[in-house]
Amino acid sequence: MTHTLLTLNIHSWLETEPLKKLQQLAQVISKQNYSLVALQEVNQLITSPLAKTDEYFCPTDEAQMMIKTDNFALLLVERLKELGQHYYWGWAYNHIGYDKYEEGVALLSKTPLTTQQLTISESHEPTDYRTRTVLIGQTELDNHSLTIVSGHYSWWLDEHTGFAYEWQTLTNQLPTSDCLLLAGDFNNPAHLPDEGYELIMASPLTLTDAFIEAPATYGEFTVEKNIDGWQNNTQQLRIDFIFGHNIKFNTYQIKFDGKDSPVVSDHFGIESEFII
Numbered sequence: 001m002t003h004t005l006l007t008l009n010i011h012s013w014l015e016t017e018p019l020k021k022l023q024q025l026a027q028v029i030s031k032q033n034y035s036l037v038a039l040q041e042v043n044q045l046i047t048s049p050l051a052k053t054d055e056y057f058c059p060t061d062e063a064q065m066m067i068k069t070d071n072f073a074l075l076l077v078e079r080l081k082e083l084g085q086h087y088y089w090g091w092a093y094n095h096i097g098y099d100k101y102e103e104g105v106a107l108l109s110k111t112p113l114t115t116q117q118l119t120i121s122e123s124h125e126p127t128d129y130r131t132r133t134v135l136i137g138q139t140e141l142d143n144h145s146l147t148i149v150s151g152h153y154s155w156w157l158d159e160h161t162g163f164a165y166e167w168q169t170l171t172n173q174l175p176t177s178d179c180l181l182l183a184g185d186f187n188n189p190a191h192l193p194d195e196g197y198e199l200i201m202a203s204p205l206t207l208t209d210a211f212i213e214a215p216a217t218y219g220e221f222t223v224e225k226n227i228d229g230w231q232n233n234t235q236q237l238r239i240d241f242i243f244g245h246n247i248k249f250n251t252y253q254i255k256f257d258g259k260d261s262p263v264v265s266d267h268f269g270i271e272s273e274f275i276i
Contacts, residue, residue: 001142001275003035007183007242008256008269009152012043012072013101021264022072026079028261029108032271033085035141037108038150038183039076041265042091043101044068058090060117060135065093065102073106080108090115092135094152095126105150105184107137114138120169121154122161130154132166134184138177144246144276145177151184156195163188163196171203179276180205180245185267190238200243210242210249210272219254222268240270248275 006029015021029037048068056077057067067074077089087108092115097103107113114137121132134151149170154162163186174180188196190209200207211217221236242249255261255269 002250002273003141003276004032004271004273005036005038005181005183005242006032006034006255006269006271007038007150007240009040009185009240009265009267010072011041011265011267013045013070014041014043014098015265021262022075023079024262025256025264026076026083028255030080030083030085034108034271035110036148036181037087038148039073039106039108040150040152040185041097041103042071042073042106043097043103044071046096046100046102056086056088058088058113058115058137060090060092060115064117065091065104067091068102073108077108088113090135090137092117092133093126094133095129095131097129105133105135105152107135107148107150109137109139109148111139111141116175118170118173120151120166122165134170136175138175141179142276144179146179146181146276147175147177148181148183149174151182151186153184153186153188153196155187156192164199167196167199167203171205174205179247180207181247182207182243183241183270185240187239190241205245207243207245208247208249210244210252210270210274211238214249214252214272216250217252219257219268222254222270223266224268240267242270242272244274246276250274
């Protein structure tokens with residue numbers, strides 16, 4: 001049986017007309033009926049009131065950062081319910097962004113989800129933008145246990161700090177399962193030698209890149225201009241990825257690029273059909 005995964009750095013409340021783009025995002029997710037969705041830069045205002053969550057929310061643990069009423073993932077799953085789609089979901093807090101947001105990463109799943117958060121950066125201080133926490137979800141697809149990770153990682157600094165430190169921490173502490181998916185904004189361009197992408201591909205996790213493996217590819221790059229974090233960029237970049245272990249990727253398609261779906265963020269998304 002085939003399944004589909006979408007990953008997207010949504011830029012949430014930092015976008016112009018964010019509620020319109022949330023609506024557009026929900027419509028595409030509903031139409032495509034994704035099995036799994038990994039989101040990054042999922043923000044809520046520090047000052048917003050606490051929200052009530054229902055049985056579809058999957059908290060990581062007792063230390064789960066409380067969900068606020070304007071949490072972008074919460075609003076998304078509520079809109080999806082209005083469209084007749086019910087998703088289990090979780091959210092993990094990373095750090096304070098732009099002095100007013102609690103920024104995090106999220107996962108949505110059509111099948112029941114258990115979640116845990118793992119801080120992988122050297123910094124654990126919420127006021128430090130270098131603090132990075134991934135959201136690890138575990139579910140079951142086709143009688144196989146599946147671990148999926150949504151992450152927003154740091155830039156490459158050297159072989160011991162920044163992304164390299166985070167990657168080592170993550171790979172050392174991932175829970176075991178039959179199959180693994182890693183999705184998100186890795187902030188490490190695929191074309192640069194001797195940096196993050198090569199570190200990922202040399203990992204003992206024996207990962208495959210959906211773009212490289214899938215026999216059908218539609219588009220390649222997820223960033224085409226200078227954006228937050230890449231202010232001096234002048235070229236197309238592939239910095240968002242879907243990696244898998246014991247996963248067969250059938251397709252790789254760029255989404256939310258203004259072609260078959262609207263632009264909703266400063267990143268484009270990636271959709272991949274896969275088989276376990």
